[in-house]
Amino acid sequence: MKARVNVDERGRRTASDACLEPCSIERGMRVIGGKWTGSIIYHLKDGPVRFNDLVRMLGGASKKMIDQRLKELEARNMVTRTVISERPIAVNYALTDFGRSALKILDDLRIWSESNNIT
Amino acid sequence: MKARVNVDERGRRTASDACLEPCSIERGMRVIGGKWTGSIIYHLKDGPVRFNDLVRMLGGASKKMIDQRLKELEARNMVTRTVISERPIAVNYALTDFGRSALKILDDLRIWSESNNIT
DNA sequence: TGCAAAGGTAACCAAAAGGTAACTGGTTGT
DNA sequence: ACAACCAGTTACCTTTTGGTTACCTTTGCA
Numbered sequence: 362m363k364a365r366v367n368v369d370e371r372g373r374r375t376a377s378d379a380c381l382e383p384c385s386i387e388r389g390m391r392v393i394g395g396k397w398t399g400s401i402i403y404h405l406k407d408g409p410v411r412f413n414d415l416v417r418m419l420g421g422a423s424k425k426m427i428d429q430r431l432k433e434l435e436a437r438n439m440v441t442r443t444v445i446s447e448r449p450i451a452v453n454y455a456l457t458d459f460g461r462s463a464l465k466i467l468d469d470l471r472i473w474s475e476s477n478n479i480t
Numbered sequence: 481m482k483a484r485v486n487v488d489e490r491g492r493r494t495a496s497d498a499c500l501e502p503c504s505i506e507r508g509m510r511v512i513g514g515k516w517t518g519s520i521i522y523h524l525k526d527g528p529v530r531f532n533d534l535v536r537m538l539g540g541a542s543k544k545m546i547d548q549r550l551k552e553l554e555a556r557n558m559v560t561r562t563v564i565s566e567r568p569i570a571v572n573y574a575l576t577d578f579g580r581s582a583l584k585i586l587d588d589l590r591i592w593s594e595s596n597n598i599t
Numbered sequence: 600t601g602c603a604a605a606g607g608t609a610a611c612c613a614a615a616a617g618g619t620a621a622c623t624g625g626t627t628g629t
Numbered sequence: 630a631c632a633a634c635c636a637g638t639t640a641c642c643t644t645t646t647g648g649t650t651a652c653c654t655t656t657g658c659a
Contacts, residue, residue, distance in 0.1 A: 362522065362590065364523060364537040364538075365537075366529075366533045366536060366537065373603095373604090374532070374533065374536065374604090375536065376533070376536035376537050376539070380519060380523075380537060380538050380539050380540060380541075384519055385589075385590045385593040385594050385598070386518040386519050386522055386586055386589055386590050386593065387515075387516065387518065387519055388593050388598045388599065389518075389589040389590065389592060389593030389598055390513050390518055390589070392593075392598055393589075394509050394513035396506075396509075396616080396617075397506065399505040399506065399508075399509055400499060400503055400505050400506055403481065403505055404483060404499075410485075411635085411636090412635080412636055412637075413493070413634080413635065413636070413637095414485045414493065414495070416636095417485060417493065417494065417495035418483040418484075418485065418495050418499060419483075419499050420495070420499055421499060421506075422499075423617080423618060423619075424636085424637070424638095425617080425618080425619090425637090425638085425639095426616095426617070426618085428636085428637065428638085429617095447625095448625090448626070448627090449625090449626060449627070449634075449635060450625075450626085450634095450635050450636065451635070451636085452635085452636065452637095459596065462592065462596070463592065465588065466585060466588050466589055466592060467505055469584065469585050469588065470504075470505055470508040470509070470512075470585055471481060471504045471505050471508065473508060473581065473582065473585060474504040474505065474507050474508035474511075475504050477578065477581070479504070479507045479508055479511055480507065492633095492634090493634090515646080515647075530605085530606090531605080531606055531607075532604080532605065532606070532607095535606095542647075542648060542649080543606085543607075543608095544607095544608090544647080544648080544649090545646095545647070545648085547606085547607065547608085548647095563606095568604080568605065568655085568656055568657070569605055569606065569607095569654090569655070569656080570605070570606085571605085571606065571607090
């Protein structure tokens with residue numbers, strides 16, 4: 362991310378250290394920037410939440426979306442899935458330490474968003 | 481964002497303060513989370529940059545993408561577009577104060593991304 | 600004379616994303 | 630018996646996204 366533009370004696374411009382393909386900001390965004398991903402992580406911040414409770418909390422997102430995002434987060438070890446009972450089957454989703462490490466960024470984003478009332 | 485789930489005496493679960501439609505994190509993500517948007521803002525952090533220089537710096541993004549993102553950012557007053565010379569036409573893009581206010585989040589994201597080597 | 604660079608714009612296309620609704624299969628409450 | 634709740638899954642369809650290529654106008658350089 363130290364990309365800069367060099368100008369030679371003839372005024373010709375070339376870039377050094379260009380972001381060929383996704384640089385770190387892009388890559389990070391692809392992890393926490395998916396639709397509803399940030400919101401899901403944020404809603405897990407106070408402890409484990411069950412699948413249908415997440416669905417209820419995220420009124421605008423479909424079960425399919427939430428399911429998909431939870432699987433992605435699980436695959437990245439940001440979230441754990443735990444079956445807490447058969448019988449009336451119940452499943453808890455919780456943040457891992459790694460998942461929790463993203464919370465600060467998300468909270469800053471929330472504050473930024475609210476204080477600039479982003480529409 | 482204080483969504484919680486309430487359980488009544490009969491075990492019925494309902495959510496209060498659910499995120500009906502995008503909550504603040506979602507809305508924020510839609511502003512700085514678009515493909516290449518964060519990278520563009522970040523590359524403007526040291527001062528104005530010309531269009532084709534941005535294109536060169538962001539090796540993986542097409543002119544069309546960059547053009548599109550710049551227009552979105554301009555519409556949100558995060559970036560200004562200034563023609564600095566007719567003759568050999570040149571255009572500078574620069575962050576506004578509001579645009580600059582997003583830099584901290586992006587830099588935190590970059591650091592998070594790098595220290596967890598996100599792929 | 601003819602190419603290259605500047606800052607775009609336009610047209611076209613393929614792929615991915617995301618919404619809806621129905622369905623599963625087991626359990627419990629009335 | 631009937632409905633509802635759990636945690637998903639599946640199929641279908643529409644929209645959005647993003648890549649590619651070509652093109653435009655003006656100016657400068659060799």
